[in-house]
Amino acid sequence: MNHKTFTHLIGRLLTAALLMGAAVSFAQPVFRVTAIPDESPTELARKAAPLMKYLEAKLGTKVEFTPVTDYAAAVEALANRKVDLAWFGGFTFVQAQARSGGKAIPIVQREEDEKFRSVFITSDPAIKQLADLKGKDVSFGSQSSTSGHLMPRSFLLQAGVDPDKDFRRVAYSGAHDATIAAVAGGKVQAGALNISVWEKFVADKRVDPAKVFVFYTTPPYYDYNWTVHADMPAATREKLTQALLALNRNDPAGKEILELQRATRFVPTKADNYKGIEAAAHSAGLL
Template sequence: MLKRPLALFAGLVLSCSSYLAQAADTLRVSAIPDEAPTELLRKFKPLGEYLEQKLGMKVEFVPVADYPAVVESLVANKLDMAWLGGFTFVQVHLKDPTATPLVQREQDAKFTSKFITANSNVKSLADLKGKTFAFGSISSTSGSLMPRYFMLKDGIKPETYFSRVAYSGAHDATAAWVQAGKADGGVLNASVWEKLVASGKVDTSKVKVFATTPSYFDYNWTVRGSLDPALKDKIKQAFLDLDPAKPGDKAILDLQAASRFIETSPDNYKGIEEAARAAELLK
């Protein structure tokens, strides 16, 4: 009578052992979904292949549904590394102070957001009073938190200043909404705006930038706190080794919209935490 339960238990142990062994040999990576899923995969593929060569292990990209899913998955050790915005890093770090931000792009030390409109009469936020406005994701640093923070500092509370506030979910979606007239104005990060313009995915004869925020710290690559310290060091060095003078490396950097990667630390994001508390997005 005990044979079947014992067999089931043995099978479960073997299954778990197999899963853990596979997980140990695979670096599970994700990113906040601030752009379309196909675009995130396109950008990551060459970087993933580069990391596999550098680390000597499989690197797997794990898509997620939304920003909170990245935070929870990294904290729960379902991911090993994730591309986070400043605000999502703060959320991770508050839940797990051992989570480690390894590197950021050079420009992430002085990041900005762009306010856009398709209305030729709009020259400033004052001209958008009583009109509709679009943020990206509510958890986005550059598409929501920091623009909101700077507006609040200027005495503008979006929910009462605009006739309607909506969340597009992603930076490229915000640009599309504004261009299509779904919102009179919107805000997105400077890097995505520049990429959309360069690729012709936004029509600058219709949509224009009318304001830019002050600079702030933003994106970084963060690893879970329990990851092997030696592997953390190898991952960090792999990013720091990317050399824009080498064609192959430059292609990877270009896809990441990076001139190069530099080291970062949790202290860089204290200002983001303060802004989130001021905007009442953290309790």
């Protein structure tokens, strides 16, 4: 083999090696994250962006937020391992646990989720208690929502009010912000939703609490969490858990992420915390 041919061969081998290297770098696995669509898509994307950037730095891999169209799609995405990490409500976690054959593992929840609550709102001064909803048009959020449907329904039943028999009409708005809009717009006389979305709307002056107001706040229950699939490598799960637990309000980046997540901090959680939600789902005939 002459020198020219040898040089040409080495050049081709180097080019092939570089191309293979590029292919390997391009084929880097993407860490996918999703969330139940309990608010508008623009709000979910806004809340997710800084967290995705933070996790990318902590995990050393590309992290992408993958929106889904409805609650059921979020459950399916984790159960079928189309995503690595999912933000669930208590009820969607219970559904994912059932759908995956017990392979959904909740890793952290906000401190607030240990004692989460729902609120019932109205624009009608004559509505003062849950019993006053009889004969009225009332909106829940999504049918799979913990704080926008399951737990409000559970507390209604405990108060002797059966939505399917006692309400004139049961509506499902699909999301907490849509429930506020339905009550404020007079489409329904009352609605049930997540307390943190309500408080955010009041703080941002997006609703006038003199016209639309809370008339009942539920007792506390466990709610939202970040969940992974049991098939995730233990080292990755540990790294991810520690990254979320390390978020701190005293650090500017941590403060921004936690405020967008409406959290003071994340704390460890476990599947047993959601036994009450599971029982409520069974008693309401939703599971």
